[in-house]
Amino acid sequence: MYNDIKDCSKNGFGDKGRIRAGFENYRAGKPILNNSQRLSKDEEVGRSKGGSRNVAATLFLRGYESADTAKQEQALTEFANANGCWFTLEEIEAEFGQEFFKNLFDEFGARAAKSGAEASIYRYDDKHLLKVIRYDIWDVRPLGFLDNRIALHNKEFPGTYYELIGFCRGKYNKFSFVVKQPYIKGIEPTEAEIEAEMIKRGYSKDYLYEAAYNSDDGNYIIRDLHVGNWIKGYNDKMYCIDPVPCLGLKRKYEKI
Numbered sequence: 478m479y480n481d482i483k484d485c486s487k488n489g490f491g492d493k494g495r496i497r498a499g500f501e502n503y504r505a506g507k508p509i510l511n512n513s514q515r516l517s518k519d520e521e522v523g524r525s526k527g528g529s530r531n532v533a534a535t536l537f538l539r540g541y542e543s544a545d546t547a548k549q550e551q552a553l554t555e556f557a558n559a560n561g562c563w564f565t566l567e568e569i570e571a572e573f574g575q576e577f578f579k580n581l582f583d584e585f586g587a588r589a590a591k592s593g594a595e596a597s598i599y600r601y602d603d604k605h606l607l608k609v610i611r612y613d614i615w616d617v618r619p620l621g622f623l624d625n626r627i628a629l630h631n632k633e634f635p636g637t638y639y640e641l642i643g644f645c646r647g648k649y650n651k652f653s654f655v656v657k658q659p660y661i662k663g664i665e666p667t668e669a670e671i672e673a674e675m676i677k678r679g680y681s682k683d684y685l686y687e688a689a690y691n692s693d694d695g696n697y698i699i700r701d702l703h704v705g706n707w708i709k710g711y712n713d714k715m716y717c718i719d720p721v722p723c724l725g726l727k728r729k730y731e732k733i
Contacts, residue, residue, distance in 0.1 A: 493571040523632030531641035538731040549619045550652045562643030573599035629722040644700045663710040674715040695725045
């Protein structure tokens with residue numbers, strides 16, 4: 478359908494390409510009202526920060542909250558095809574270049590991003606990265622990614638918020654989310670710096686699970702907080718770039 482994504486003028490997308498142009502045009506439209514009550518008001522603000530497409534995808538799953546993985550994937554695939562946000566890896570690489578298999582270094586030689594088993598990472602522009610993330614490594618169903626990896630992430634770590642661009646079949650042909658994230662430059666912090674940051678945020682280390690923290694109010698559990706998922710910016714601020722949050726044991730996910 479798109480034989481030459483890089484020659485954007487052939488497709489009527491100016492110099493941006495189908496993925497960028499489609500996302501930015503959608504983003505510039507009237508915001509979609511987020512009337513989901515699945516999470517708290519503050520947490521739903523995190524969902525809204527993930528963009529109108531993120532809100533629309535969540536609302537599209539209303540009635541599918543208890544559906545199995547295959548049905549949720551099918552529903553989101555139908556949503557994506559209807560809204561022009563289903564992509565192939567070939568399209569993504571044609572528009573954004575090859576993924577970063579090794580560390581992406583900035584001009585000072587410091588680590589900024591790296592593709593791994595869960596995510597393929599590309600440069601969206603000078604200030605943002607594009608990530609293709611498998612949901613199934615940490616979440617049982619796609620809705621879990623929308624709830625945890627976008628809404629809760631954005632609420633707890635707004636400096637590295639995700640915006641949902643679309644969907645694709647990523648590594649190993651796995652259903653994946655295509656997101657945009659601020660490109661943070663800096664250095665890798667120490668484990669002591671991470672622990673100090675989480676304590677400052679109202680969390681305590683979970684000694685039963687590696688690289689996990691529990692919020693002191695019992696609202697959240699955040700996993701995968703190892704040093705590779707943090708960047709200490711040149712402004713000395715700490716940025717968690719790929720947390721895995723979920724609601725604490727005393728909380729539950731409501732119907733959308």
